[in-house]
Amino acid sequence: MRIFFDPAQKEHAPAKELHNGELVPYAEKPARLASILAKIGDTHTPRDFGLGPIQAVHSDAYLDFLRSAYEDWRTAGRMGDAVPYVFPVRGRRPLTLDRIDGRLGHYAFDCGTPITEKTWAAAYASAQTALTALEHVISGDPVSFALCRPPGHHAGRDYFGGYCYLNNAAIIAANAIEKGAGRVAILDVDYHHGNGTQDIFYERAEVLTVSIHADPSTDYPFYWGHADETGTGEGVGATLNLPLRRGTDWAAFEQALARAIETVATFKPDLLVVPFGADTFDGDPISYFRLKSEDYTAIGQSIGALNIPTVVTMEGGYAIEALGENVHRFLAGLS
Numbered sequence: 001m002r003i004f005f006d007p008a009q010k011e012h013a014p015a016k017e018l019h020n021g022e023l024v025p026y027a028e029k030p031a032r033l034a035s036i037l038a039k040i041g042d043t044h045t046p047r048d049f050g051l052g053p054i055q056a057v058h059s060d061a062y063l064d065f066l067r068s069a070y071e072d073w074r075t076a077g078r079m080g081d082a083v084p085y086v087f088p089v090r091g092r093r094p095l096t097l098d099r100i101d102g103r104l105g106h107y108a109f110d111c112g113t114p115i116t117e118k119t120w121a122a123a124y125a126s127a128q129t130a131l132t133a134l135e136h137v138i139s140g141d142p143v144s145f146a147l148c149r150p151p152g153h154h155a156g157r158d159y160f161g162g163y164c165y166l167n168n169a170a171i172i173a174a175n176a177i178e179k180g181a182g183r184v185a186i187l188d189v190d191y192h193h194g195n196g197t198q199d200i201f202y203e204r205a206e207v208l209t210v211s212i213h214a215d216p217s218t219d220y221p222f223y224w225g226h227a228d229e230t231g232t233g234e235g236v237g238a239t240l241n242l243p244l245r246r247g248t249d250w251a252a253f254e255q256a257l258a259r260a261i262e263t264v265a266t267f268k269p270d271l272l273v274v275p276f277g278a279d280t281f282d283g284d285p286i287s288y289f290r291l292k293s294e295d296y297t298a299i300g301q302s303i304g305a306l307n308i309p310t311v312v313t314m315e316g317g318y319a320i321e322a323l324g325e326n327v328h329r330f331l332a333g334l335s
């Protein structure tokens with residue numbers, strides 16, 4: 001299996017996030033990459049596919065915002081990372097906003113995803129990493145791993161949040177269809193619901209999105225990922241949410257995984273995209289499932305047994321000491 005990684009992704013390093021009313025150290029740290037790189041094999045440098053495949057998923061207005069947000073923040077005289085503090089609740093009316101604070105709140109859905117000087121470059125590199133991993137699988141290798149950072153699955157067509165800015169998994173799913181795949185399945189096994197991915201494909205029949213995650217009635221991102229969200233329009237039935245309670249261990253996770261895998265198999269996709277998070281780990285500092293390191297081998301094996309060309313994108317996982325081991329086990333099981 002080939003692994004793709006771009007060191008530009010290390011430069012994105014927000015200082016703090018708002019958590020339970022306090023500013024705390026940012027959980028999605030560059031050190032996550034070092035932990036993973038220490039345990040996996042050699043990596044390959046991604047190619048640059050340009051902005052086109054990103055524009056196929058994200059709106060131009062959002063991409064313009066994201067590219068200039070940090071500069072606009074500094075121009076307004078601000079220090080540190082750009083963070084929103086005011087939001088147009090439930091839409092308000094269309095407005096052309098000039099002030100950076102108005103623009104930040106318009107495109108953000110949380111206060112936990114700061115924009116730094118290096119965010120755009122890292123998010124762009126992360127998307128190119130995923131696109132290169134896709135190209136590699138299209139060229140015939142059955143599996144590839146995109147070591148993406150920042151992660152992507154919370155980012156929607158025109159919004160950021162959840163440590164995510166560009167939706168790497170959605171970008172490659174859409175790009176695969178553009179390049180001739182008839183049907184693509186996305187199986188998201190991060191602890192948190194992949195709300196951005198769900199929103200992007202909610203009306204699409206040819207992209208199945210399945211997500212196993214903490215029940216949004218107790219866990220972030222709260223507003224998406226409930227079991228009764230099944231798609232709309234032509235996409236009815238092409239979204240499956242499998243929320244699990246806090247405290248979920250391997251026995252319960254395995255059952256949900258079996259159902260998810262059966263749904264993917266029935267869909268008969270030409271390509272499988274797996275947004276993978278190791279924040280389902282027992283020792284994760286911001287999450288509440290209880291998977292052990294050996295369970296990641298089993299998740300990889302179960303998904304690998306589908307025998308569908310597969311691209312894995314790295315999403316969450318914040319227990320930094322165990323992260324590399326858990327990712328390595330998942331990839332070993334998969335290949």
Ligand code: SP5
Binds near residue numbers: 018025151315
């Ligand atoms: C990709 C991914 O896993 N995103 C998860 C985003 C969750 N953010 C909200 C959770 C708040 C927990 N903050 C704890 C910070 C400790 N430093």
Ligand code: ZN
Binds near residue numbers: 279315
């Ligand atoms: Zn997560």
